[in-house]
Amino acid sequence: MDIQNIKSQLTITEVLAYYNLQIKKKHVNCPFHEDKTPSMQVFLDSNSVYCYSGNCSKSGKPIDVIDFIMHKEQITKHEAIKKAASFLHQDTKENTIQNTNPLNKTFSILKNQLTRSRNATAYLQTRGLSKLKAVGSNHRSGNDKIQYKYPHLKNCLVFPLKDSKNQIVSFYGRSFKNDIRNTHFYTSNRQGLYPEYPNLETHHLILTESIIDAATLVLHAKLPKHTHVLACYGTNGFTKSHTEAIKQLKQLQIISIFFDGDTAGHKASVKLQSQLQQAFTTLTIQIIDTPKDEDINSLWINNESQELFTHYLQTKIPAAEKQPADNTKPTITLTIKGSVKHLGDSLKVTLQSQIEQKSIIQKLDVYDFTALQKHAKDASKRLELSEDLILKAWQDYVPTLEQTQTKPTTPQKKPLEKATQEQCISFLKDPNLLQRINIAIEKVGVVGEENTRLLLFIIATSYQSKQPLHGLIQGSSGSGKTKLLQSIYNLIPKEDSKSFTRVTESSFYNYNEESLRHKLLCFEDIDGLKEEALLALRELQSNGKLISSTSQKQESGKIQSVERLVKGPIASLSCTTKGDYYEDNISRCFVVAVDETAAQTRKIINYQNQLASGNINLKEATKTKYFIANCLRQLQPCQVVNPYATAIQLPQNIHKLRRLHSMYQVLVAQITYLHQYQRKKDTQGRLITTPQDLQYACDILLDSILLKIDELDGSLRQFYEALKTHFKPKGETYTFNRFEIMQKTKISKTQLHRNLNKLVELEYIQQYGYANRGYTYKIVHWDQYDVLKDKIQKDLQAQINTIKS
Structure with missing residues (x-):
């Protein structure tokens, strides 16, 4: 064995251990001079030592394994080479191959590191292998370069795998940490x-x-x-x-x-x-x-x-004992689980492969041969059959799969018994249909807010329209807006609605093409949606579809850009605590404010008391939910024509009047749609809107129109009106503090602080004093909200009266 081979295989730690020199913090006591404080540093990377003491005759240059033996034994270099070779239990003439393999050097470093890891040496001791020489350690405090190159071998004992020429070609790692489930690791492309x-x-x-x-x-x-x-x-x-x-x-x-x-x-x-x-x-x-x-x-x-x-x-x-040759091949039984999806360049199926009592269920793309080979390997282990036999069975089954392919189906409307259908149609023919629907909504738990709840129901049922409606429910925290939304959602057929508490940024883009088409989407807290999700929702509301460009890996391995289409249109209902909600979103919606007045609070508390005392028939509420949903299942998509479309003019000072006017026309059409069993049709089969439908729309929509005009959001407007009601009798110059307000309005400190700051900012009230002494407030803008409301109502009613006459 030549010098280079000896240096690559014999570690400095083995030599130091032979001479009973203990390594502490990468240092040992130098044996070549009196050394009370360890001055000789051990370098595992270079497999050498270096003494930094000025009193040492060997100081000033690195000492490798052969030189260390030569100096320690005080022998010639030739004798030191023989001594080093004996450490390896090999004859110096046995191997003359030049050591150019970088893995040999890496393993030499790992061997040197072994004695520095208590966990590694302790593990070897527990396995009875403490005397094993051909093993290294790749612990966390070891060589950084090796840690970076072999991260999956961290905290592992490392064993060399060799080829036929006795050269290291890869490594096996055995974890010495007990907190890891998988304890076996190999370097990539395992060989040897x-x-x-x-x-x-x-x-x-x-x-x-x-x-x-x-x-x-x-x-x-x-x-x-x-x-x-x-x-x-x-x-x-x-x-x-x-x-x-x-x-x-x-x-x-x-x-x-x-x-x-x-x-x-x-x-x-x-x-x-x-x-x-x-x-x-x-x-x-x-x-x-x-x-x-x-x-x-x-x-x-x-x-x-x-x-x-x-x-x-x-x-x-x-x-x-050898059995007579049996040329009968084992029969693999294949069973389709679920549907077969043929997407042109792929044929996907969940397939059960079974032989005798052994079986395995796998998701396969039978057109992807590379992936199929990997699955065949797993099946081979499970079924104890050759991979080739399993692959052949799968490929022979492809024609059958192609003939039994299934296409994604959209949920069908629930079939109803004839008696139920007749009962629903009778309900839809009632001249007081909207009033009866309003009563039904109250039965499922929504008390008060008659116009608000009916408007939300009409918006929710517009999902079948080509231009569905959208509603935004504003209210402070704990005002009951989520309860309102859930009650309306529960009246819609389940196959036509989806409710979300959270939406990730790109999830809308990943739906199947038809998954959202003509559906009602409900968002319990739209404030939590990030901008990317809000953008997708706005596109679904305005354009009725999402078209995205994304990258997709082809079977050849090439990355190619493809278009994904998600079709609408959708109807939507959302809740928000933000009065100044994002402008692009709020302008697409009818905005309704939760009634937070004391009178409404008393109604809710009374209902809660009745519920707690058992006076509310919950079975009746459940029955009502199913009945209204079944009624909606009896409605058929149809066009609506409004012969009075040009006769109604909304107030001209409304923000984004064009969009609101369009939404108003769709609301009228939706009211006509709900009355389809009562309305006449023209020669083209279109439902004809009546003046009564216009009356319903104006009555229901009045509060939402006012919110469009008002610069105060719904909950803030209610708060401001309460202030005016309580303090106007005391005079328009009367000043008050926050404690008087809290006593009158009974709202939380946080909500009070938010409302006061907003009103001061909008110059509706004025703030006096200092924070450390307490602020006082005075109303400085006494707007005529009730007068404005009355004027708009009378103006719209006059237009309707003209039509009726």
Whole structure:
């Protein structure tokens, strides 16, 4: 062995340990001078030491393993080389191959690091392998470059895997941390064998289940001459490299399979015995009868007996008697689970493959051969059949799959019994339909707010329209806006509605093309949606579709841009606590404010008391939900024509009048749609709007129109009106503090602070004083809100009266 090979294989830590020099914090006491404080530093990367003491004759230059031996033994360099070679138990003339393999240097560093890891050395000791030399450690405080290159080998004992030329070609890592489920790791493109390729004179080959077991046999068993050990990489880890190595052993007579004594080990042993017997018919293939729940390493730890290994290596389970050749191939039963999706360049199916009592269910794309091979490998282990046989069965089944392909189906309307249909149609023919619907909404738990709840119901039912409506429910925290939304949502057929508490940024773009088409979407807290999700929602509301460009990997591996389409239109209901909600969103919606007045609070508390005392018939509420949903199922999509569309003019000072006017026309059409069993049709089959429909729309929409005009949002307007009601009798110059307001309005401190600041900002009230002494307030703008409301109502009513006359 030449000098370079010795330096690459003999570690400085082994040399220091030989001379009883203990490494502490990368330093040792220098043996070449009196050294009370360790002054010699150990460099694992370069496999050398360096003394920094000015009193040392060897100071000033690095000392490698051969020079260290030469100086310590006070011998010649030639003698030091021989001594170093003896450490490796090899003759210096045995190997003259130049060591150009970078993995040898890496492993040398890992060997040097072993003594620095208490966890690694302790683990080896618990496994009875503390005297093992061909092992390294890749712990967290080790070499940074190696940590970076082999991150999956962190906190692992590292074993070298070698090729037929005895060169390291990859690594195996065994975790010495107990908090990791997976304890086995390999470097990418695993190759090579452990501990090395067998000698060509090998007569007896022992196959172990793991590398730890192989190391145990090599270290502790009295193996006869011409006996060699090879580790498999688990129960299914007998590789092509093992087969090729065995083929080179012309003098081989016996192969012993020494796997674990558990169910998996016994099963794998029998399978491997059969595989080897078919491949090497002239050899004796025997199975070692390992005790139950034991393995090679545990046998040594529990007994520490070399004679025990000798005993087990002499016992065997005879190979199964050869049966007459059976040319009948096993039959694999294939069963489709769920639907078959044919997408042009892919054919996807969930398939159950079964033979006798063994089966496996897998999601397959039978057009993707590369992925199919990987799935066949998994199925092979489960079914104990060859991968080729499983692949052939799958591919032979493709024509059947192509004929049974299914297309995504949209949910169908729930079929109803004839008596139920007649009852629903009778309800829809009632001249007081909207009043009866309003009563039904009250039965499911919404008290008060008659116009608000009816408007929300009409908006929700517009999902079948080509131009659906959208509603935004404003209210402070705890005002009951979510309850209002959920009550309306529960009246809509489940196949036509979706409710969300959270929406991720790109989730709308990932729906199937028809998943949102003509659906009602409800958002319990739209304030939590991020801008990307809000943008998608606005596009669905305005344009009725989403078109996105995304990258997709083709079967060839090439990345190609593709378009994804998600179709609308949708109707929507949302809740928000923000009065100044994002302008682009609020302008697309009818805005309704939750009634937060004291009178409404008394109604809600009374309902809650009735509910708690058992006076509310919950079964009746459930029955009402199903009945209204069934009524909506009886409505058929149809066009509406409004002959009075030009006769109604909304107030001209409304913000974004064009959009509101369009929404108003759709609301009228939706009211006509709900009355389709009562309205006449024109010659084209279109429903004809009546003046009564206009009356309904104006009555229901009045508060929402006022919110469009008002610069105060709904809850703020209610708060301001309460202030005016309470303090106007005291005079328009009366000043008040926050405690008077809280006593009158009964709102929370946070909401009070927010409302006062907003009114001061808008110059409706004026603030006096200082924060440390307490502020006082005075109303300085007494607007005529009630007068404005009355004027708009009278103006709209006059227009309707003109139509009726």
